[in-house]
Amino acid sequence: xxFRDWRRRALSSxxxxxxxxxVLAALIPVALILFFVLxxxxxxxxxxxxxHMPAPVGEVGGGMANAILGSLTMVGLGALIAVPLGVIAGIxxxxxxxSTFASVVRFSADTLNGVPSIVIGVFVYAIFVLPVKHFSAxxxxxxxxxxxxxxxxxxxxxxxxxVPMALxxxxxALGATRSRAMFTVVLPAALPGILTGIILALxxxxxxxxxxxxxxxxxxxxxxxxxxxxASLTVQVYTYxxxxxxxxxxQAWAGALVLVMIVLVCSLAARFATRRLERMHTGH
Amino acid sequence: MKxxxxxxxxxxxxxxALTDISIxxxxxxxxxFIGPSGCGKSTFLRTLNRMNDIIPxxxxxxxxxxxxADLYASGTDAVLLRxxxxxxxxxxxxxxxxxxxxxxxxxxxxxxxxxxxxAEQVEAxxxxxxxxxxxxxxLHDPAMALSGGQQQRLCIARAxxxxxxxxxxxEPASALDPIATQRIEELxxxxxxxxxxxxxxxxxxxxARVSDATAFFWMGKLIEFGPTPSMFTGPREKLTExxxxxxxx
Numbered sequence: 061x062x063f064r065d066w067r068r069r070a071l072s073s074x075x076x077x078x079x080x081x082x083v084l085a086a087l088i089p090v091a092l093i094l095f096f097v098l099x100x101x102x103x104x105x106x107x108x109x110x111x112h113m114p115a116p117v118g119e120v121g122g123g124m125a126n127a128i129l130g131s132l133t134m135v136g137l138g139a140l141i142a143v144p145l146g147v148i149a150g151i152x153x154x155x156x157x158x159s160t161f162a163s164v165v166r167f168s169a170d171t172l173n174g175v176p177s178i179v180i181g182v183f184v185y186a187i188f189v190l191p192v193k194h195f196s197a198x199x200x201x202x203x204x205x206x207x208x209x210x211x212x213x214x215x216x217x218x219x220x221x222x223v224p225m226a227l228x229x230x231x232x233a234l235g236a237t238r239s240r241a242m243f244t245v246v247l248p249a250a251l252p253g254i255l256t257g258i259i260l261a262l263x264x265x266x267x268x269x270x271x272x273x274x275x276x277x278x279x280x281x282x283x284x285x286x287x288x289x290x291a292s293l294t295v296q297v298y299t300y301x302x303x304x305x306x307x308x309x310x311q312a313w314a315g316a317l318v319l320v321m322i323v324l325v326c327s328l329a330a331r332f333a334t335r336r337l338e339r340m341h342t343g344h
Numbered sequence: 345m346k347x348x349x350x351x352x353x354x355x356x357x358x359x360x361a362l363t364d365i366s367i368x369x370x371x372x373x374x375x376x377f378i379g380p381s382g383c384g385k386s387t388f389l390r391t392l393n394r395m396n397d398i399i400p401x402x403x404x405x406x407x408x409x410x411x412x413a414d415l416y417a418s419g420t421d422a423v424l425l426r427x428x429x430x431x432x433x434x435x436x437x438x439x440x441x442x443x444x445x446x447x448x449x450x451x452x453x454x455x456x457x458x459x460x461x462x463a464e465q466v467e468a469x470x471x472x473x474x475x476x477x478x479x480x481x482x483l484h485d486p487a488m489a490l491s492g493g494q495q496q497r498l499c500i501a502r503a504x505x506x507x508x509x510x511x512x513x514x515e516p517a518s519a520l521d522p523i524a525t526q527r528i529e530e531l532x533x534x535x536x537x538x539x540x541x542x543x544x545x546x547x548x549x550x551x552a553r554v555s556d557a558t559a560f561f562w563m564g565k566l567i568e569f570g571p572t573p574s575m576f577t578g579p580r581e582k583l584t585e586x587x588x589x590x591x592x593x
Contacts, residue, residue: 158400224437226435226437227437227439227440228398229395229398229431229433229437230433230437230438230439230499230502231439231449231453232398232426233393233426233430233431233503234426234430234449234450234453234454234502234503234506235424235426235427235450235454235506236423236450236453237423240453244453245439245449248441249440337440339486340440340441340442340486340487340488341440341486341488342486342488343486343487343488343489343490344486
């Protein structure tokens with residue numbers, strides 16, 4: 061082996077080592093968060109946590125049934141608004157990506173994506189809460205929907221544009237119209253990625269506290285009314301974590317753990333659901 | 345004459361890609377387009393089913409007639425036209441769906457068949473493309489699981505399913521190994537009984553083997569067109585002779 065070969069191999073090893081170190085460094089925060097949430101939260105997770113209301117001040121025990129339902133409800137509401145709007149807007153952006161209006165929409169979406177979540181909370185407060193003079197789950201869902209919208213729009217656009225032109229041409233060559241080609245070939249081809257993007261957007265907003273503080277507020281009681289204030293895991297965790305009670309701290313960790321678990325389960329479910337579509341892409 | 349082209353000019357924006365093409369292609373014959381890369385043969389092929397319509401800035405002058413009807417007349421519906429003029433692309437482009445769904449696609453979107461009739465027509469199309477025996481037991485597997493040659497025959501089956509009259513093939517075997525290529529060529533020979541076939545190829549031996557008539561393109565112009573045997577044995581033009589003897593291109 062000549063010196064040049066030796067140097068090449070040595071350099072390669074060093075670079076692989078550095079890459080692995082970088083990956084590890086990036087994984088450390090994730091691992092630590094999961095570890096802490098699990099270690100601190102698992103002790104307070106029991107059946108009652110999922111089925112009971114928060115205990116009155118001074119009493120030990122209770123659960124977060126209302127907050128779990130609240131978080132799911134409001135993320136669901138947000139998705140109901142943002143998924144159809146976002147996907148359709150994304151289709152528009154990819155189909156007419158050269159037009160001036162598309163540039164304006166794209167720029168707006170990117171700007172909206174950069175707006176701090178607390179500002180979105182205040183904005184929804186101004187248009188949904190102030191006029192009716194009470195907080196509501198509807199307003200909370202709307203705030204989460206506004207958070208999701210730009211992410212879903214841009215993910216949809218990017219993934220649709222990644223679909224090879226050859227697939228469109230294949231559809232056109234068989235007598236498909238532009239919209240037929242979009243909905244029967246291009247969109248299904250991009251669907252696994254779009255679904256992953258939607259799940260990521262949902263997961264990210266499920267962990268938002270700020271937009272809910274001014275919109276759905278919180279609720280110590282079981283409430284399914286969309287027109288009333290609603291509890292959410294994040295606001296409940298925030299309230300408990302900043303209180304002086306030891307028992308509430310434990311509950312806050314448990315709440316955080318449940319939140320992480322919901323996000324994880326949703327992501328896995330989405331992956332599972334798109335497996336058949338993925339298989340059509342890779343062939344095995 | 346199945347296809348009659350008169351004084352066709354084609355532009356990509358300001359760039360002229362085809363100049364004054366006039367040519368006639370007979371029904372149930374295979375016409376091959378040959379010429380060096382960038383000579384306009386693929387562009388010309390794509391004017392025959394208005395596939396260039398989707399390219400921004402593309403513009404056509406002159407007339408292209410199939411059975412006497414002008415493709416570029418204002419009343420012509422490009423979507424209906426493409427059902428009549430099928431196309432197979434250089435790189436096989438099966439949809440990310442099952443083998444069955446790929447062939448059924450055109451039948452479904454055009455409302456041509458459903459249920460058992462659909463299944464029968466899918467089978468007939470796969471048989472016509474000489475693929476049935478290889479896939480009959482795994483129709484619901486992903487099309488992407490097929491080999492390159494099988495994928496290309498699947499694309500042929502998909503094109504045949506909507507019962508076109510003309511089949512355009514844009515270098516259908518250029519990405520395939522010699523055995524897969526031979527199967528495609530044999531298929532072309534069988535298919536010409538029922539279809540008018542136009543094939544672009546940069547492989548001159550292939551043009552000589554499969555075609556009845558050959559057109560030689562150079563720099564966006566049709567240099568020479570005639571029956572394949574005479575094109576290869578006694579070309580009239582010096583350029584044609586230089587190209588087929590491998591002096592350039």
